[in-house]
Amino acid sequence: MSYENTLLVIKGASRSFGEVVAVKNFSLQVKDGEFVCLLGPSGCGKTTLLRIIAGFETLDSGDVLINGKSIIDLSPHRRPMNMVFQNYALFPHMSVFENIAFSQFLKKKPKEEVARKVRKMLQLVQLEGFETRGPNQISGGQCQRVALARALINEPKVLLLDEPLGALDLKIRKQMQIELKNIQDKLRITFIYVTHDQEEALVMSDRIVLMNEGEIMQVGTPKSIYNHPNSKFSAMFVGENNLLRGKVAKVDSDCLVISVDGLELFANRTINVKTGDPVTLAIRPEKLRITGELEGKSFGNQIRGKVVDTVFFGSVVKYYLRISGNITMVAEDKITDESNSRSIKIGDGVTLGFTRESLNVFAE
Amino acid sequence: MRKGKIHIFLLLPFWVYYILFFFIPLGILLTYSFWLTTARGLVPTFTLENYWAIFSKKLYFILILRSIRIAFIAAIICVVVSYPVAYSLTFKYKKMQDFVLYLILISLFSSYLVRIYAWKTILGGQGLINQILQYIGLTKEPLSFLLYSPTAVIITLVFIFVPFTILPIFSSLQNIKPELIEAAKDLGANNFEAFYKVTLPLSMSGVVTGFIFSFILSAGDYVTPQLVGGTTGMMIGKIVADQFGMRYNWPFGSALSYFTLFLLALLVYCLIWILKILKLRR
Numbered sequence: 352m353s354y355e356n357t358l359l360v361i362k363g364a365s366r367s368f369g370e371v372v373a374v375k376n377f378s379l380q381v382k383d384g385e386f387v388c389l390l391g392p393s394g395c396g397k398t399t400l401l402r403i404i405a406g407f408e409t410l411d412s413g414d415v416l417i418n419g420k421s422i423i424d425l426s427p428h429r430r431p432m433n434m435v436f437q438n439y440a441l442f443p444h445m446s447v448f449e450n451i452a453f454s455q456f457l458k459k460k461p462k463e464e465v466a467r468k469v470r471k472m473l474q475l476v477q478l479e480g481f482e483t484r485g486p487n488q489i490s491g492g493q494c495q496r497v498a499l500a501r502a503l504i505n506e507p508k509v510l511l512l513d514e515p516l517g518a519l520d521l522k523i524r525k526q527m528q529i530e531l532k533n534i535q536d537k538l539r540i541t542f543i544y545v546t547h548d549q550e551e552a553l554v555m556s557d558r559i560v561l562m563n564e565g566e567i568m569q570v571g572t573p574k575s576i577y578n579h580p581n582s583k584f585s586a587m588f589v590g591e592n593n594l595l596r597g598k599v600a601k602v603d604s605d606c607l608v609i610s611v612d613g614l615e616l617f618a619n620r621t622i623n624v625k626t627g628d629p630v631t632l633a634i635r636p637e638k639l640r641i642t643g644e645l646e647g648k649s650f651g652n653q654i655r656g657k658v659v660d661t662v663f664f665g666s667v668v669k670y671y672l673r674i675s676g677n678i679t680m681v682a683e684d685k686i687t688d689e690s691n692s693r694s695i696k697i698g699d700g701v702t703l704g705f706t707r708e709s710l711n712v713f714a715e
Numbered sequence: 716m717r718k719g720k721i722h723i724f725l726l727l728p729f730w731v732y733y734i735l736f737f738f739i740p741l742g743i744l745l746t747y748s749f750w751l752t753t754a755r756g757l758v759p760t761f762t763l764e765n766y767w768a769i770f771s772k773k774l775y776f777i778l779i780l781r782s783i784r785i786a787f788i789a790a791i792i793c794v795v796v797s798y799p800v801a802y803s804l805t806f807k808y809k810k811m812q813d814f815v816l817y818l819i820l821i822s823l824f825s826s827y828l829v830r831i832y833a834w835k836t837i838l839g840g841q842g843l844i845n846q847i848l849q850y851i852g853l854t855k856e857p858l859s860f861l862l863y864s865p866t867a868v869i870i871t872l873v874f875i876f877v878p879f880t881i882l883p884i885f886s887s888l889q890n891i892k893p894e895l896i897e898a899a900k901d902l903g904a905n906n907f908e909a910f911y912k913v914t915l916p917l918s919m920s921g922v923v924t925g926f927i928f929s930f931i932l933s934a935g936d937y938v939t940p941q942l943v944g945g946t947t948g949m950m951i952g953k954i955v956a957d958q959f960g961m962r963y964n965w966p967f968g969s970a971l972s973y974f975t976l977f978l979l980a981l982l983v984y985c986l987i988w989i990l991k992i993l994k995l996r997r
Contacts, residue, residue, distance in 0.1 A: 405901060407897055407901075426900070426905075427897070427900045427901050428900045428901070428902075428903045428904055428905055433901055433902065434897075434898070434901045436894050436897070436898060438892075438894065440892070440894040440895050440897070440898040442895060442898070442899075442913060443895075443917070444916050444917055453899070453902050453904075453912075454902040454903045457902065457903045457904055457908060458903065501902065502901075502902075505902065505903070
């Protein structure tokens with residue numbers, strides 16, 4: 352489990368299609384064995400970047416290096432990476448065996464060795480016995496596993512995955528997410544995984560690269576991106592967030608006092624602002640704890656609100672609250688046996704408590 | 716009119732037309748091939764005499780084989796010429812697709828007969844090709860084999876049937892998803908390997924269809940050989956047409972037709988079978 356070596360370096364990559372800037376000055380270092388997710392909305396450039404790494408798109412400027420050597424002049428078939436395509440791209444005129452063995456036959460490997468390797472791959476993706484089936488005789492999830500085996504048999508230095516689970520049902524998708532993560536853990540191959548599903552990114556990656564409009568918005572572990580988003584975009588794209596607009600009322604040595612629509616809120620001093628600056632605040636629904644009057648004081652922040660709606664989500668319940676004339680917020684509460692006795696109803700007045708640390712501040 | 720059954724009524728005109736003007740006449744012809752003809756007219760009987768008569772004169776067999784040979788060569792040339800065109804339209808010159816396809820279609824609008832006459836002029840002793848060759852100085856006298864020969868028939872047939880070959884090949888190439896080729900390259904195939912292992916096999920159905928079109932249409936053609944074939948370029952179509960014309964031997968004409976049809980079908984079937992074997996090995 353070594354993360355020591357930097358395997359892949361992307362330096363200042365830029366690519367435009369006519370007037371549209373797809374990727375703007377993108378720089379990233381990926382370590383050997385890391386699982387990196389490129390996360391962002393449609394059109395943010397993540398697929399273009401993946402194709403640039405694979406060699407299917409050229410760079411307008413910048414460089415891509417593997418182990419210190421530039422690879423941008425290499426055509427795709429010479430690069431030490433393999434790709435799992437969004438729609439699997441299985442060869443329809445070949446069987447599962449022939450699909451997986453394709454790269455090995457190209458390398459003129461002996462038949463027995465190829466057969467052995469294919470069998471190992473089928474074991475890895477749990478598709479033993481499927482050798483002779485055709486791509487149109489297997490389900491979507493099975494196609495995806497064949498595509499994965501086909502790419503992995505080559506033992507690439509980097510595996511590139513372009514939204515591979517996008518076309519699958521929710522349940523199968525969640526199952527495959529865990530399977531992929533396990534395979535990556537086992538093989539310790541560097542994975543670069545493109546997705547627009549932020550939950551998927553949180554579940555699978557060692558690091559997330561959040562992108563928007565061709566640029567990197569934030570890079571970090573799932574935890575750091577979730578708990579400390581660095582911008583309004585990051586706060587809203589990953590997970591749910593309550594956004595508030597306010598003005599800095601006071602700057603203390605270690606905390607900020609922000610006034611929002613008559614309320615006074617306290618946050619840790621994480622950014623450089625001065626009194627009077629407009630700021631945006633973000634607080635996650637699950638960090639808003641519904642408390643009794645006295646408990647609230649221990650949280651650092653306390654506000655009162657009125658419940659306007661409650662929605663049952665199975666394992667959690669969400670409360671939609673009106674805090675003041677302009678502010679509505681969402682609070683999330685896990686449903687446990689005790690909470691049945693709490694039974695908060697529409698129209699109830701509640702006290703919400705939250706810590707200073709959970710209140711994120713952005714200078715926008 | 717029950718809801719689900721309306722399609723039967725919609726298909727009726729098609730089936731009426733086809734049964735009346737295609738299947739029934741074919742059936743009549745087949746029946747004739749077992750009849751005899753006398754000075755008094757057709758005699759309904761059942762005899763294989765007409766079929767044996769095909770083997771009575773060497774001429775018929777020679778002409779059938781020559782027709783098959785000419786049609787085969789023409790069809791091969793059609794495919795060889797059409798494939799690169801269809802390929803570059805699909806993968807390299809995508810923006811020109813519509814324009815070139817219209818050009819190909821327009822060439823089909825002009826009269827088939829006019830086009831054959833045009834070739835007669837172009838290939839002739841005073842024609843364009845000979846004029847150019849003599850002008851450049853490559854030849855001193857007009858090349859005689861360019862007209863009234865099997866070569867002339869093949870050249871003309873190719874130009875007439877190439878549109879029928881380009882279209883199916885183009886269509887099958889269009890259906891290949893580009894990511895399949897990208898996947899092949901990603902897995903280590905260079906441009907040639909990607910073509911040979913992915914593009915070519917997946918376009919084979921179009922190639923076979925195009926070949927069959929031009930082969931069968933060429934083999935039965937009897938106007939082209941008549942106008943540009945001369946005696947050495949004569950094909951079986953002329954003999955069959957004669958039986959229904961001045962020779963007034965419909966039974967023999969029918970037998971000849973069906974026998975040729977049978978041979979052509981056998982040949983096409985063998986070709987497809989050979990291709991299947993080759994494809995399996997890839």
